[in-house]
Amino acid sequence: MRSIHKGAEPQGLTDWKRTHPHGTYTDLSSKERQAIRQACALEQNYLCGYCCDAISGESADTSNEHVEAQKLAPHRSLDFNNIIASCTAQHHCDNAHGSQALPLTPLMPECETEIRYKLSGRIEGLTDRAKEAIRVLNLGDSEASNKALIEKRKYLYEALIWANVGDPAEGLEDEEIIAIVIDDLLQPKDQRLIAFAPVLASMIRSRRG
Numbered sequence: 001m002r003s004i005h006k007g008a009e010p011q012g013l014t015d016w017k018r019t020h021p022h023g024t025y026t027d028l029s030s031k032e033r034q035a036i037r038q039a040c041a042l043e044q045n046y047l048c049g050y051c052c053d054a055i056s057g058e059s060a061d062t063s064n065e066h067v068e069a070q071k072l073a074p075h076r077s078l079d080f081n082n083i084i085a086s087c088t089a090q091h092h093c094d095n096a097h098g099s100q101a102l103p104l105t106p107l108m109p110e111c112e113t114e115i116r117y118k119l120s121g122r123i124e125g126l127t128d129r130a131k132e133a134i135r136v137l138n139l140g141d142s143e144a145s146n147k148a149l150i151e152k153r154k155y156l157y158e159a160l161i162w163a164n165v166g167d168p169a170e171g172l173e174d175e176e177i178i179a180i181v182i183d184d185l186l187q188p189k190d191q192r193l194i195a196f197a198p199v200l201a202s203m204i205r206s207r208r209g
Contacts, residue, residue, distance in 0.1 A: 001104075001111040001133075002052055002198040007043050009080035010035040017078055025070060025077035036064050040085035045193040049084035049106045050093040050137050051149060054195035061087060063094045067107055071099040081107075092138040092146055100136045103129035117202045121154030156196055157203045160185075178204060 012035040020027060028036075040049075041057030048055050055062040065086035068076055076082040084106060086094035104111055104127070114130040117123055123139045125131030131141070140146035140153070164181045182204055185197045 001050060001106045001115055002044075002047070003109045003112050004044055004049055004084055004106040006081045006107070007039070010039040013078070013080060023078065024074065025064075025066070028078075030059075033064060034059065036080065036083060037062050037085060039080075040064065040083060042191060044085050045188045045191060045197075047193055047195070047197065048087035048093055050086055050097075051089070051139055052196050052199050053087050053089070053152075054192075055085055055087050057085065063088050065094045065097065067102060067105045069097065069099040069101075072101065089149075092140070092149060096138040097136060102133055102136055104133040112198075117153065117199050117206065119154070119157065119203055119206065121150035121152070121157070123150075153196060153199055153203070157200055160200055161204075 012032050016028065016032050017023065037059065038057045041055055041062055044055075046055055046057060047053065049065065049067075063086050065084050066073075066077065066082055067084060068082050070077045073082070086097075089095060104114060111130075111133075114125065114127045115123060115134070116126055121140070122143075123134055123141050125134045125141065133139075134141050135145075138146050140149040143150055160181070165177060182201045185194070185201045185204075
């Protein structure tokens with residue numbers, strides 16, 4: 001996860017709410033839903049709000065995810081501050097969340113300090129609520145839960161290190177080069193970050209420690 005700072009809701013949603021004062025999310029047309037999807041994807045630098053994989057902002061791979069599920073908080077179904085962009089991957093993120101309560105979310109700054117990524121590609125919760133959020137979203141705290149996501153993170157980390165530093169097995173010793181790699185990872189290009197950029201940066205920091 002990476003902390004998400006919500007901005008103003010898209011004008012199309014504001015206008016719709018004004019003319020439909022008793023409407024809910026299910027009443028929205030594809031036009032308003034796409035406006036929400038694009039606004040969320042943009043403020044997230046086109047990364048899934050949960051796993052940080054790349055998303056396009058289009059319905060094919062991006063969903064409007066209610067952090068507090070609609071069944072649990074129907075009154076917040078049109079609250080833009082409760083909606084983030086999620087990937088549509090099977091078995092994790094939005095697909096796994098459903099209507100379960102989520103005790104730690106990307107809307108909380110603590111999500112960046114209560115979760116740690118290991119060089120194995122596994123994610124680790126450092127608090128009880130982080131462990132529960134990882135379980136709910138199936139973010140890969142064990143290979144038994146989500147081997148594919150774990151292996152994807154590990155592969156991208158090793159490819160990044162090979163491309164910029166050398167053999168990952170030999171360790172990361174050049175602090176200046178590592179700082180440059182991290183800075184480059186976290187610098188959006190055309191408002192986009194590469195897939196798993198915050199995760200990879202966290203893994204590099206963990207290696208240095």
